[in-house]
Amino acid sequence: MIKTTIQWLSVLFELFAATGSGILAFVGISEFVGSGGLGFDGLRSKAHLGATVVALALVVFGGLLYVARLGNPTQVMAITRNVSSGSPASWEFLIYLLVLVCAVICLLVLRREGRLGGVLSALCILLALAMGCSTGYYHMAMIGTPAWHSPAIPLGFTAGALLVSGFIYLAVAGCGLEKGLEKDAKKSSEEDSKASTSKIMVWILAVLAIATTAAALFFGASASFGQDALLYWIAAPAVGGVSFAVAIVMLKCARGVSRRWAFIGASFSLIGALAFRASLWLVDSTIPTLFRG
Amino acid sequence: MTKRTLVIDLDRCSGCDSCVVACKFENGIGLGNYWNHVKPVNPVGTHPDIDMYWVPLQCQQCENSPCVGVCPTGASYRDPDNNVVLINKEECIGCKTCLPACPYSDSEGAVRPSVRWFNVEENVVEKCTLCNHLTATSDGIENTADTTDATHAVPPCVHNCSCGARSFGDLDDPNSGASQALAQAESEGRKVCTIEAEGVMPAARYILSEGIATWRGLGD
Ligand code: SF4
Ligand code: SF4
Ligand code: SF4
Numbered sequence: 001m002i003k004t005t006i007q008w009l010s011v012l013f014e015l016f017a018a019t020g021s022g023i024l025a026f027v028g029i030s031e032f033v034g035s036g037g038l039g040f041d042g043l044r045s046k047a048h049l050g051a052t053v054v055a056l057a058l059v060v061f062g063g064l065l066y067v068a069r070l071g072n073p074t075q076v077m078a079i080t081r082n083v084s085s086g087s088p089a090s091w092e093f094l095i096y097l098l099v100l101v102c103a104v105i106c107l108l109v110l111r112r113e114g115r116l117g118g119v120l121s122a123l124c125i126l127l128a129l130a131m132g133c134s135t136g137y138y139h140m141a142m143i144g145t146p147a148w149h150s151p152a153i154p155l156g157f158t159a160g161a162l163l164v165s166g167f168i169y170l171a172v173a174g175c176g177l178e179k180g181l182e183k184d185a186k187k188s189s190e191e192d193s194k195a196s197t198s199k200i201m202v203w204i205l206a207v208l209a210i211a212t213t214a215a216a217l218f219f220g221a222s223a224s225f226g227q228d229a230l231l232y233w234i235a236a237p238a239v240g241g242v243s244f245a246v247a248i249v250m251l252k253c254a255r256g257v258s259r260r261w262a263f264i265g266a267s268f269s270l271i272g273a274l275a276f277r278a279s280l281w282l283v284d285s286t287i288p289t290l291f292r293g
Numbered sequence: 294m295t296k297r298t299l300v301i302d303l304d305r306c307s308g309c310d311s312c313v314v315a316c317k318f319e320n321g322i323g324l325g326n327y328w329n330h331v332k333p334v335n336p337v338g339t340h341p342d343i344d345m346y347w348v349p350l351q352c353q354q355c356e357n358s359p360c361v362g363v364c365p366t367g368a369s370y371r372d373p374d375n376n377v378v379l380i381n382k383e384e385c386i387g388c389k390t391c392l393p394a395c396p397y398s399d400s401e402g403a404v405r406p407s408v409r410w411f412n413v414e415e416n417v418v419e420k421c422t423l424c425n426h427l428t429a430t431s432d433g434i435e436n437t438a439d440t441t442d443a444t445h446a447v448p449p450c451v452h453n454c455s456c457g458a459r460s461f462g463d464l465d466d467p468n469s470g471a472s473q474a475l476a477q478a479e480s481e482g483r484k485v486c487t488i489e490a491e492g493v494m495p496a497a498r499y500i501l502s503e504g505i506a507t508w509r510g511l512g513d
Contacts, residue, residue: 005400005401005403007400010389069388069389070386070388070416071387071416072416075386075387075388076386078365078366078368078384078386079365079366079386079388081366082366082367083365085364085365085366085367086362087363087364087365087390088363089364089365089388089390090365138390139393141362141394142359142363142393142394143394143396143491143493144359144393144394144395144397144398144490144491144493145393145400146396146491148393281400
């Protein structure tokens, strides 16, 4: 017998859609918590515009993978026609469409106004949570795969995607801010350099890294991975731990957010989120054990 | 509410695969694709006390059919007239959401004995239809003098079973072919089994005498 295969296009769609949505959430969070006193000046709105472009690109790329999974763009219409079916796939797709529309609106609003405003920021945060949870619920609802009936999946999916998003946000927006500050001599004091870093963001990332690791440990403890056990136990929980360490380094760093550390965090958290999602397809279940090699 | 299904007598099944061939022929199932399988449940014990049997496995026509609930397009549905779980291939978009939802299928619909099967050429998921195109109004008691008689039609896998192991009909109709096969087995003290999984309440029934083998479901 051959092994049960991972539905890679589904895995990547869910990851990119949730990550893009998460970046928008961090733009929204940043508007709420402020960015170390920088306020809503031109520098910050430019950085947020950059982050929103990256978010939209990820969301669109995720959508293309979804279409690739269906094999034909017209197939997507069949889901939209039946979006009220209550199917977990319909929920996931409906929320994806909302995220896509929201990302476009954010881009237009940031270009015009330079800031999202409270309502749009709150909407971005809610949609990011909904996107992560719906991708997890998609799996939880699969009666035929009992190992997936775990709340650790929506938790791990949501926290994991937000973790990647947060690091990407810091890499893109933080980098934009630092570049701008270098040009602007008046703002290049150590104080302002620190200000380019929202330590609150990094604290959020540290909490998300703990949540991601806890979800991976909890899920791993209740599932059996057969011959893929080593892969799971090295990749999924360990990478959450690395992300936590990166967040701590960033918090300790005197000069605030370092673009390099943000990229390192983004890379490790991305590997972790991918490993967690892909490994779900490798779990042993009761009857589906028949289909394992 | 009708509960149409197959009843398979494992005391009779010889694992000959005639039903697989008949199913493929009737439904034009391509090379490498299957809507039913005959799974050997491996021998245990020592010669000559060997305990083994074959389980023909196809869609179990679950009462709580999760495949219907998770389908985002409505392609997986129940026939409103006779309650049979079916797939409308015109509406199926090949999203494979239903595969991990079905406890008897693998996640790609590509590994035997998965009961839902992914047809790569047509980009759709397929499965046993109980040959509803032939049997939708049948009582499951075959009219051997006229096999085109729709009110007494049986699926080709039943008609062509070389050991007479398969019966078809509505379990809620005591006069159906399926109900009569079960009633006879029970009167003979033979065991009636189901392949339970995750509370889906499969309608398919398997008959197996203790003297032939001990029921171990689909085995290890
Ligand atoms: S066996 Fe699978 S395909 Fe058939 S009704 Fe049950 S869940 Fe659906
Ligand atoms: S593959 Fe087809 S039948 Fe299965 S869930 Fe998708 S649309 Fe429905
Ligand atoms: S009832 Fe029809 S579709 Fe189902 S296994 Fe028999 S021949 Fe195949």
